[in-house]
Amino acid sequence: MKLTSAIVGALAALGLAAGAATAEECGTITLGAAISLTGKYATNGIHAKNGYEFAIQKIREHGGVKIGDKCYNFKVIYYDDESKGDRGATLAERLIQQDGVQYMLGPYSSGLTKAIAPVTEKYHIPMVEAEGASRSLFNQGYRYLFAVLSTSEQYLASAITLAAEKAKEQGKDPSSVKVAVAVENDPFSLDIRAGVLEDAAKYGMQIVIDEKLPRDLSDMSAILTKVKLVKPDVLIVSGHSKGAATAVRQIGEQNVKVPMIAITHCEAADVTGNFGEYANDILCSTQWAETLKYEDPIFGTAANYEREFKAAFPEYADKKVPYQTAQASAAVYVFKDAFERAGTLDKEKVRDAIAATDLMTFYGRIKFSEAGNNIAKPMVLRQIQNGEYNVVAPSEFASHKLNWPRN
Amino acid sequence: MDQILFNLGLLVDYPVVNLKIIIDGVMIGALFALAAYGLALVWGVMNVKNLAQGDFVIAGGYVSWALVRTGWLQSIGLSDNIAALIGVPVAFLVMAGIGWIAFRTIIVRVIERDVFTSLLATFGLAIMMAQILNLLFGSDTQSLKLEYDTLYFADGLIDVPIAKLVGVCMAAALALGVILFMKNSRMGQAIRATAQDARAAQVLGIDTDRVYAFTFSLNAAICGAAGAIIVMVWVIQPFYGMTYSIRAFVIVTAAGLGNLPGVIAAGLGIGAAEQYGSHIFGISYQQAIAVLLLLLVLFVRLMQQRRKRQVLQ
Numbered sequence: 001m002k003l004t005s006a007i008v009g010a011l012a013a014l015g016l017a018a019g020a021a022t023a024e025e026c027g028t029i030t031l032g033a034a035i036s037l038t039g040k041y042a043t044n045g046i047h048a049k050n051g052y053e054f055a056i057q058k059i060r061e062h063g064g065v066k067i068g069d070k071c072y073n074f075k076v077i078y079y080d081d082e083s084k085g086d087r088g089a090t091l092a093e094r095l096i097q098q099d100g101v102q103y104m105l106g107p108y109s110s111g112l113t114k115a116i117a118p119v120t121e122k123y124h125i126p127m128v129e130a131e132g133a134s135r136s137l138f139n140q141g142y143r144y145l146f147a148v149l150s151t152s153e154q155y156l157a158s159a160i161t162l163a164a165e166k167a168k169e170q171g172k173d174p175s176s177v178k179v180a181v182a183v184e185n186d187p188f189s190l191d192i193r194a195g196v197l198e199d200a201a202k203y204g205m206q207i208v209i210d211e212k213l214p215r216d217l218s219d220m221s222a223i224l225t226k227v228k229l230v231k232p233d234v235l236i237v238s239g240h241s242k243g244a245a246t247a248v249r250q251i252g253e254q255n256v257k258v259p260m261i262a263i264t265h266c267e268a269a270d271v272t273g274n275f276g277e278y279a280n281d282i283l284c285s286t287q288w289a290e291t292l293k294y295e296d297p298i299f300g301t302a303a304n305y306e307r308e309f310k311a312a313f314p315e316y317a318d319k320k321v322p323y324q325t326a327q328a329s330a331a332v333y334v335f336k337d338a339f340e341r342a343g344t345l346d347k348e349k350v351r352d353a354i355a356a357t358d359l360m361t362f363y364g365r366i367k368f369s370e371a372g373n374n375i376a377k378p379m380v381l382r383q384i385q386n387g388e389y390n391v392v393a394p395s396e397f398a399s400h401k402l403n404w405p406r407n
Numbered sequence: 408m409d410q411i412l413f414n415l416g417l418l419v420d421y422p423v424v425n426l427k428i429i430i431d432g433v434m435i436g437a438l439f440a441l442a443a444y445g446l447a448l449v450w451g452v453m454n455v456k457n458l459a460q461g462d463f464v465i466a467g468g469y470v471s472w473a474l475v476r477t478g479w480l481q482s483i484g485l486s487d488n489i490a491a492l493i494g495v496p497v498a499f500l501v502m503a504g505i506g507w508i509a510f511r512t513i514i515v516r517v518i519e520r521d522v523f524t525s526l527l528a529t530f531g532l533a534i535m536m537a538q539i540l541n542l543l544f545g546s547d548t549q550s551l552k553l554e555y556d557t558l559y560f561a562d563g564l565i566d567v568p569i570a571k572l573v574g575v576c577m578a579a580a581l582a583l584g585v586i587l588f589m590k591n592s593r594m595g596q597a598i599r600a601t602a603q604d605a606r607a608a609q610v611l612g613i614d615t616d617r618v619y620a621f622t623f624s625l626n627a628a629i630c631g632a633a634g635a636i637i638v639m640v641w642v643i644q645p646f647y648g649m650t651y652s653i654r655a656f657v658i659v660t661a662a663g664l665g666n667l668p669g670v671i672a673a674g675l676g677i678g679a680a681e682q683y684g685s686h687i688f689g690i691s692y693q694q695a696i697a698v699l700l701l702l703l704v705l706f707v708r709l710m711q712q713r714r715k716r717q718v719l720q
Binding site (some may be wrong): 042 | 685
């Protein structure tokens, strides 16, 4: 409750500062979102909701959505899906049937998106989602589903490329690289594994450890002992925030030395805050970082987005703005752009306009494939260097050099 | 299959790894044993099978975590390490209070009822506790890192973080304290008397209601302390309770009620068995091994009982 009122307060303050005059004359476009405000995805659900709200506010400040000579502002009807798929699907029905919503923003997580997509598809409601990365979302032939983020098999595949580059620098053949993979047994992490194995196979690398982490992982010393014995060149771990926390903690405690360690969910597990120097030189994948050199006319640069978002949501003041928030804002921006290009509120025309999106944003370039996933934005790898997250790959956007080998 | 053979081969090629696996197993087993002992107590005394056992553990972990994160203790000049260690007795006390409330509001109504009522009620309690923790602390994984070093042996293949060692020592001290309490104090005697025969105990002037309330609080307190140790050695998350509940059930079923050395041995054993299992078959089978052991134990017990009945006839 407190949080909500804080958000409302912050937004009200922003609204006053930006001049309420434009808000009066503009119409309203209602978007719907079932999002996890309680349950296990609540933390990230709220990050996403804040991202939506911030984007709506910024778009209003910039004169709203211009369709013909009329202007519109976005409004979102939110329901709490309690982090449960069946609830999400029911709420999507309710948004469309009872509230008459014509356009949807996505929920948090691939699982929830998977639950909602059949409903939006049935009613031909365009949905731009920002938090479902599983590639299984994009091989169902969905016509009305669009995702601004990179799909999950790309999350750590770039680490393999990086390892191959390093091997070449050392005068070795990339096929001599040994890879150890430990990922959770859920669709998202298995996608990551698939991406890694695919790229490793391309270079002819050898997979020496290939383990699935249990859902309630709290101890992976068995795997790390094996890592110490078989000495791989790359260690890949993905198991949401518990995987990141357990891995970093035990890699430190057991003094595991692998030249390159790449994991996901570093920020969610706050590995730098919790485990300090244990986290050093670990590679973390991210959809977005505020140091990237992306820019657009609404949000400015990535760094500017970070700054203004923190001003609007003071509870983020002493932490990094999570990428979940940035991509949520980008999804709203895609809607604005599509409405303006379509020049109408007709949902089929808007759907076609979304499909034709080719937009540079503070979050990266957005261009959808036939299947609806964003194919223009690369995944980013950051390395934790003395407690700081520094972008090291892809090299054209990198701000820092890779520390290799890790020790 | 190749993977399994390869893993077995590693055990043979590097015999010292066996020692490492056993050490790791015993360390986590000690904490399983604590939660299981509390369960055995409640089960034995009031015949309530508490499915919220693991959630008490996790709640205790959050009490300690919150204590360290608020920084009250640090503001009077204590280090993070000391604050985390103080978190253990604090979690013990806070969880005793929460256990007492849970008893007065819920458990007291199901003591005399059949098994399913108590299972349902405690399952409900478990879900509720997990959700409350989630609302209070969020769904992210949390842990406390103590500023202790790690001891290394055998070329670094065996590692014993001092934090883990401290945790195991505290667990042992707690177990010892509870054993002495049960043996020597008046309340301990009353608890044991009630466990043997509640009716007879009542006739002899024992306020069984008070004994029940005390036993349940004590159980919650033991779990809470275990959780406070877990948060400084492993990680906690609001929905992790069930894994500790399952292990506690496996251990109590294997050891039998009222068999404290058995509970401790089974706890340590299951810890080691899980570590071996996850080394050989892969870590995803860690919990499957616990459940498989439960099946095995139930099967053996059933055979034993069948034999006994035949003798009686």
